[in-house]
Amino acid sequence: MGTSEVVVRFGRRCGRAKEITEIKNYEEDQVLYPPLLPDKVDLRQVxxxxxxxxxxxxxxLDSLTREAAHLRAKRKAKKEMHFRSQEVVKHWTNTxxxxxxxxxxxxxxRDEEIEAERQILDVEEAIYKQGERKKAIEYAKQYQFYQTERVKNFHSGLLLSRVMKERDAQIEFQKSKIKSDKKWEEQLKLNIxxxxxxxxEKAEKQRRDRLALAKDHLKQxxxxxxxxxxxxxQEEKDAEEIKQQNLLYEIEMKKKLGMKKEKINESRRLFFEHLNDKNxxxxxxxxxxxxxxxxxxxxxxxxxRLTQxxxxxxxxxHRLMEERRERINNFLSKLMKEKFDNEDLIIARDIAEAEAEWEKREREKHEKNKAELKAIAEHRAVVMxxxxxxxxxxxxxxxxxxxxxxxxDQIFWEHEKEKKRKADKERREVQDAHIQQMAKNKFKVKQAKQAELEDCRLTEALxxxxxxxxxxxxxxxxxxESKSTNKYMHPLVKAVQEGPGGGHGPVFVDRGGLRPSYQVNDITGVQLPFYNSQGSKYNNFQKSKGRLGFTW
Structure with a gap:
């Protein structure tokens, strides 16, 4: 490999020779940007x-995420487009x-207009039904008014007045039709x-009914x-039984009290006997x-005496011992004169031993007597x-x-006092309860009286x-009715003047104008005549007095 070029291999492939300027740029990039790989990594293995x-x-690797984001964006855009379309189309009228x-x-x-019309119809229907109800109520009140006794009596009088008018009209018509018809007169007489x-017969039947009613009343x-x-x-019997029970209770209480007193006396007697026995x-x-x-x-x-x-x-x-000692001394003095000094010493020693033994015996005897006296004194002190x-x-x-x-005894008397206090308390409670009950009954009676007066007042007003x-x-x-004729107004006036109550007696002004009826106090049971009648239909005054209830 020459110095003029640098060969970089990409994996298994052979790289191209790059210019020195590119290497310099790479070195500058390495200086400007920090390396992405960790240190001490062999670039030839990368x-x-x-x-x-x-x-x-x-x-x-990111296709699913990008597709989901794309779909969300597309859906959002579609939704926004739909909202915009709705906003635009909302005011259109040709859709x-x-x-x-x-x-x-x-x-x-249209429904609102129909509902308004229905409401108007409902109001009209309610007004119509209210009017019908008022009419029905008025009709019921009128019917109820017509069903009262006074109105019925008044209507009976009205009917009688009209019947009498009709009868007169028919009579006039018949008279005008056949004035001289004897047969009609006979028929009229027969009818009368x-x-x-x-x-x-009707009056007799009413009398019999009244008699039966009077008998029924008397029977009742x-x-x-x-x-x-x-x-x-029954009340007397109950009172007698209560009295007997009270008497038995008092006798029983007296017996219990007597037994209690006897028990107390017996306890007292036993107590005194016990005291006497103790004495x-x-x-x-x-x-x-x-x-x-x-x-x-x-x-x-x-x-x-024994001690003495x-x-x-x-x-x-001691005297004898002294005398003996004196004799011994005298004898010893004689012997001393007669014997030698050794013999005197032997005798003196024997005498000293004898005296010591005697003193020892006397001392033991004295201590023994002293111990016996002490034991006697202790025994006497213990016994005392x-x-x-x-x-x-x-x-x-x-x-x-x-x-x-x-x-x-104190507990017994306290118990007796407590029982008496409880009995007094119970008696006071019963007495208070009776007083409260009497007050309640009086208050109830007063309330009932006031209610009765109030009812009477309301009844009178009604x-x-x-x-x-x-x-x-x-x-x-x-x-x-008087517009047509004044001839037959008497039944109507009579029905009006009768007053409420349907009786024939005097009118009670303080009772709302009531007119009660009065019944005789005899077996007939008939009603008394009118108070304003001109005379009695009975001529026998004694019988009348008996019928009225007078006894003189």
Whole structure:
């Protein structure tokens, strides 16, 4: 390889020799741009791909992404074009959509006009139906007004007046037609007699009906009286049973109270007996304690006497020992004179040993007596302490028992007080409940009375209003009928003057003008005559008084 050219191999292919200027440019490029490959890479092992091949590879790898982007852009452009077309075509009138829109708007306008006409028709129909309803209501009110008793009676009077007019007209017509017809007169007389007979039969039938009604009323009154008597007997029987139950309850309560008092007295008696027994036991124990104390005193006295005797014996022994010692001394003094010094020493030693032994025995005896006296004193102190402890424990137990009995008695009386308080509370509650019930009943009665008064007031107002309406109607009818003739107005005037109630008695002004009926108090049960009648149809005054209910 020469120095004038550099050979670069691209893979397996042999490269061309390049000019030095190209190498220089490459070196400048290497200086201007940093290397894309890492350091320490052998360029001879690097495969160099041409630009066209590189573009082909990259296109083959990115084809799907580019196709998707192209499709999205195409779809977006198509959509934008569609929106622009719609905006442009929206206001056109010579297209199918424009004509369809115009038809829809025209149809909507026609529907609105039809709906407005229908609403107008509905309003007119509602007004017509409202008028029909008003007419029906007025007709119902008029029909209801015509169905009342006073209007019916008034219409009966009106019918009677018109019938009488028609009868007079027919009579006049018949008289004008046949004035001298005897047969017609006889027939008329027969008809009159027949009508009179029918009226009598009708009156007799009414009398019999009234008698039957009076008997029925008397029977009902008798049944009510018997029922009242039975009710009173039942109430008396119930009251007697309640009284007996109360008496039994009081007897039972007295028995319980007596048993309770007996129980309390028995408990008190047992308590006092227990106290007496305790006192007796205490006296016996005190006597036993005195006897024991006497025994202890005798024992101590005997012990003192024994001690005194022991001391006296000890003194006697000491005296004898002194005398013996004196004798021994005298004897020894004699022996000392008679014997030698060695013998004196032996005797002195024996005497010293004998005295030491005697002193030892005396000391042991004294210690033994002292120990016995100490044991006796300790035993006496223990016995006295035990007695005192037992007496103190017995006093504590007696006190606790007494406190327990007092506490039980106090609890019993507190329980009794609580029961009495509860009974008083229940009695007060029952009394308060009775008072509240009485107040409620009184308030209910007052409310019922007020409601009754209010009903009476409303009834009077309603009756007055109906009476005014009836009077107006009757006045119009009478004025209309009086235009033709004034001859037969009496039934109408009578029907108007009867007043509400349909009776024959006096008018109650405070009760809305009611006119009640009155019935006699005898077996006839007939209605009393008119209060404004000119006379009675009964000539027997005694019978009339009995019928009216007078007893004098």
């Amino acid at each position: 495969t160099i791909i041409p630009h066209n091949e590189w573009e082909r590879i990259r296109d083959s 199918y959509a424009g004509m369809r829109k115009q038809k829809l708007e025209a149809k909507k306008k 007699e027949k009508g009179f007979k029918e009226e009598q 009154i008798k049944e009510h009286e018997e029922e009242e008597v039975r009710r009173r007997k 007796v036991i205490k006296a016996i124990e005190r006597q036993q304690q005195e006897e024991e104390d006497e025994k202890i005193r005798k024992f101590i006295k005997a012990k003192k 005797m022991g001391k006296e014996k000890e003194a006697e022994t 302490n035990n007695k005192e402890e037992e007496e103190r424990r017995r006093k504590i137990e007696a006190k606790e028992q007494l406190l327990a009995i007092l506490k039980a 009756i007055a209003e109906k009476e005014k309406e009836f009077q107006d109607y009757a006045r119009e009818v009478i004025e209309l």
